[in-house]
Amino acid sequence: MILIPAIDLMNNQCVRLSQGDFDTQTVYSNDPVQTARKFEESGFTHLHMVDLDGAKKKTPVHLEMLRAVSAATCLFIDFSGGIRNADQARQVFEMGASAITIGSMAVQDPETTEAILKEHGPEKVILGADVKNEFIATAGWLEQSDKDIFSFLDFWFGKGFSKVMITDVSKDGMMEGPSLELYRKVLERFQQIRLIASGGIATMEDIYQLDALGCYGAITGKALYEGKLNLGELASFLKKYRI
Numbered sequence: 001m002i003l004i005p006a007i008d009l010m011n012n013q014c015v016r017l018s019q020g021d022f023d024t025q026t027v028y029s030n031d032p033v034q035t036a037r038k039f040e041e042s043g044f045t046h047l048h049m050v051d052l053d054g055a056k057k058k059t060p061v062h063l064e065m066l067r068a069v070s071a072a073t074c075l076f077i078d079f080s081g082g083i084r085n086a087d088q089a090r091q092v093f094e095m096g097a098s099a100i101t102i103g104s105m106a107v108q109d110p111e112t113t114e115a116i117l118k119e120h121g122p123e124k125v126i127l128g129a130d131v132k133n134e135f136i137a138t139a140g141w142l143e144q145s146d147k148d149i150f151s152f153l154d155f156w157f158g159k160g161f162s163k164v165m166i167t168d169v170s171k172d173g174m175m176e177g178p179s180l181e182l183y184r185k186v187l188e189r190f191q192q193i194r195l196i197a198s199g200g201i202a203t204m205e206d207i208y209q210l211d212a213l214g215c216y217g218a219i220t221g222k223a224l225y226e227g228k229l230n231l232g233e234l235a236s237f238l239k240k241y242r243i
Contacts, residue, residue, distance in 0.1 A: 001211040003238060004046040004078075004196070005039045006221035007032050007069075009062045010053055016222045028225040036069045043238035047075040048165075048198075048219050049097075054082025055104070063095045070096025078165075080128055084109070089116045093124070101165050103128030104138035106156060107147060114159055122162040126196070129153070129166045131182065137169055149182075153190055163194040163216065171200030175223055178206055180213065187214050204233045 007014050014029035029035045036047055049069065053061040060082040070077055079092050080101035092100055100120075106113045106127060117125045129149055130137040136147045153164060166186065168179035178200040187195060194216035201207060201220040207229075210218045223229050 001207075001215050002046055002196075002217040003044065003207065003234075004048050004217050004219045005044050005224055006048040006050065006198075006219050007035060008050045008052055008221065009065060009081075012062065012065055014225075015052070016225065032065055033068050033072050036073050036075060040073045040075055043235060045076060046217070047073075047077045048101075049077055049079045051079070051081030055080075056082075058082055058084055058104075060088055060092060063091065066092065066097060067095040078126060085112055086116055086119065089120070089125075093120070099124045099126055101126040101128040103130055103136075107136055107138050107152075110155075113156075117160055122160055125161070127153075127156050127161040127164040129164055130169055131166060131179075132169045134182070149186070150189060153186065153193070157190060157193065162192075163196060165196040165198055165217075165219070167198040167219075168200065175202035175226075175228060176200055177202060178210060178218075180209060183210070183213055183215060202228055204230050204237070207237065 008016055009032060013027050014032050014035050015027050039047060049066060051060055051062045066079055076098040077096060078099040078101055079097040080103065083089055083092060083100060083102060084105055089100055102113055102116065102125060129152060131149050134149050136149060136152050166183065168182055171179050178197055183195060183197055187193065196217035196219060197210050197215045198219040201218060202223050207218060
């Protein structure tokens with residue numbers, strides 16, 4: 001399992017929210033580039049970069065920061081937030097992203113989503129599924145759709161996606177443990193899926209449980225920033241699973 005640190009961007013700062021609430025932001029760094037470098041120096045190989053301002057404005061905002069982080073590191077950067085058309089997707093790749101995650105657009109504009117998937121391929125386009133009570137949330141979690149997670153995955157994996165990043169919004173930033181039961185249900189139903197778990201990771205035990213469950217990747221943010229993870233165990237895990 002790949003362990004992936006997250007950098008959530010607002011006003012060119014690294015922040016974290018609780019349960020997707022924009023009014024609960026905590027600023028952890030004024031230098032996202034340096035933060036990314038530290039992750040790489042610690043042994044991480046991947047980075048999940050979320051443009052929270054972009055998600056809210058429905059257009060990418062932090063493209064220059066993406067370019068700066070890409071130029072300063074060799075990390076595999078997955079970028080999300082605000083991508084709503086094929087030109088924006090191309091621009092994000094041009095600025096240094098290794099992959100993009102498409103969430104809201106997959107709900108609101110399936111035709112464009114499918115076109116982007118066909119243009120760039122399933123290794124570079126990840127399906128994003130932000131979930132509230134097993135229904136898909138959109139627009140930086142500010143809106144909830146009428147699509148449940150299972151029909152959503154059924155549809156999109158039939159179109160060629162191979163990776164999905166699933167975030168239980170109720171768990172995100174709360175450090176109360178990941179949504180193991182939800183991930184178990186998904187992996188039982190979609191056995192070929194490469195599932196990236198996001199939200200709630202607080203301890204190394206959470207990481208080991210997600211690994212044992214069969215997750216392809218796991219994203220952690222707040223627990224890293226607040227030093228909740230055991231750095232010795234974390235280093236051993238990263239060395240063992242280094243990609």
